[in-house]
Amino acid sequence: MQIRLNSRAWRGVMVAAAIVTGGALAVAGRAVAQQQNFDTVQIDTVKVRDNVYMLVGAGGNTTVFTGDEGLLVVDTQFAPLSTKILTAIRAISQGPIRYVVSTHMHGDHIGGNEAISKAGRTRAGGNVVGDLGAGATGQAAILAHENVLNRLSAAPAAGQQAVPFALWPTETYFGKKREFLFNGEAVQIIHEPKAHTDGDSVVFFRKSDVVATGDLFTTVMYPFIDVANGGSITGEIAALNAILDITVPSNVNEGGTMVIPGHGRLSDEQDVIEYRDMATIVRDRIKEYVKRGLTLDQVKAKKPTLDFDPRYGTDTGFWTTSMFIETIYKEMVAMNPPPAPASRGRKGNQTQKGSGE
């Protein structure tokens, strides 16, 4: 199956998925999804390993992990695509879907949770089935960090719809990670706090050597820092470095650990390095300008993202380059309040002097 969405189209999809208003992004994603025409979307199945596949459609990328025990699906795109996603999954394997993992709470990643989890089954027996009946086994478990459940179950803001219960995680974890053995290999679901949101998970298939990153890493846009849902550039960069701690390239410095991004093409460590470098350099520039006491307008006038704009920037949509800069600026100001005018000059001079050059 083929997909021919270029990066601009992806941005459009991201726009549909994420309109940040008071923490109601998942709802907004659903609302906009209802206005979109998904009829023309095709699902591109990219084989990553013999037992791991990446499905690219019109939401966040879906990861499918297969084996003797069944399937684990990471992220489910938009609800209207569920039939197509399920068709693509069944072209890979007829095995039972045992788990759905949500890397975070955005609507373009959880929209298909209901349909895809209900196409699966949970292994359970004994008292669990006795107490809960068919509800204990009638769908695949939906796993996520507890902050995903907290966000999705929160009372909606005025004028917003509540996120349907069927999209919520059925099992959550708190702390650093949840890990288990499935299909003969360790699956680690690792929490990256306060990054893209406050509920981000990276899913690492240890034996297959594949990482699904959710929107902590994409190849199509600047990191979207969803501040309203607990995100921060500091956490985002920490998360990218944490992903790099997992990845190991092959002896020709590519391949090795493969990385399935939240949006965009299949990647490996080097692609994450470029993205981490970009995010770090832009953050460091703005941090330095804040230390020098520059206003937001002055920082923007210095074009701190100019070298990366043709690759990641945009002036339209829900996450413009200007918003990226502004978000970092506000965080840096909060972390490093500008010095009082009387001391600013002295510190600046001391820094500029340096030594040894």
Add this chain to the structure above:
Amino acid sequence: MDGTWQPRYHEDQPERIPGPELRDYLGLPINDAARQFADSWDPGRITLPEEQCRVHVSPYIYRGPTNLRIWEEKHPKTQDVLAIKHYHSTYEQTRTIYMDGRPHPGPNAAHTWMGFSTGRWDGDMLIIETTHLKQGWVRRNGLPMSDRAHMTEYWVRNGDLLTQIFMLFDPVYLTEPLVKSTEFVRSPRELPAGTWLWVCDPVVEIATREDGAVPAYLPGEHPFKDEFAQRWGIPEIANNGGAATMYPEFQDVVKQAPKPPPLPPPSRGATRVTGPGQQQPQGR
């Protein structure tokens, strides 16, 4: 073209062997984004363990100190050429140029240092189209090539001389195609095995560096940003590069442009961002 080939460095020798000087952007069709990328580039980035073994992409690797082995892979039953292989001693890279008519992968496939290449013969000239490249260098003084670049190559053999001419198209960092030629000479004998190896084991080289630090200079504040132009008396308008600097008529522009002042003593007090927001004066 089968055999062992070694490059000749008479073209662009200062760039290819000792290495380009900082801010030498002469004759390259770069845009403002590429210029800022290079202006803030700090070679210290390649001391990061994860970047020490960074490979040169196929539009750049042929111009380095590489030994090149070329051979054909043929179908065992039909003897049709399925692919032409290039092995580079530099970074131990193997490049496959598919000759069987297969299409290039879709937009969601992984990118590699060598990219995905398909070839066809036009008489005695091999024409290669390459896509799916990783981000790399246009010039290894920090001038970037994006992962959206693609390349067309023309390979011609004349006796023991092999010529590659490539056109690089990069919608992110180039305003016009970059065209270069490179010459190889057939090696009369097989090279020792060790000359084909490039072992790279990354290690922590800077023990005191803060975790997650990415060395870079603030745009416009590189302490040696004027050094190249001043050393050689090159007007800024030429030194900045850009498509106009590629063409012969630009010589008239250069003659009219003011030359920079002579190179002063080394400046002091670099503004170098080495960690999350940190400025550290750099010694040398």
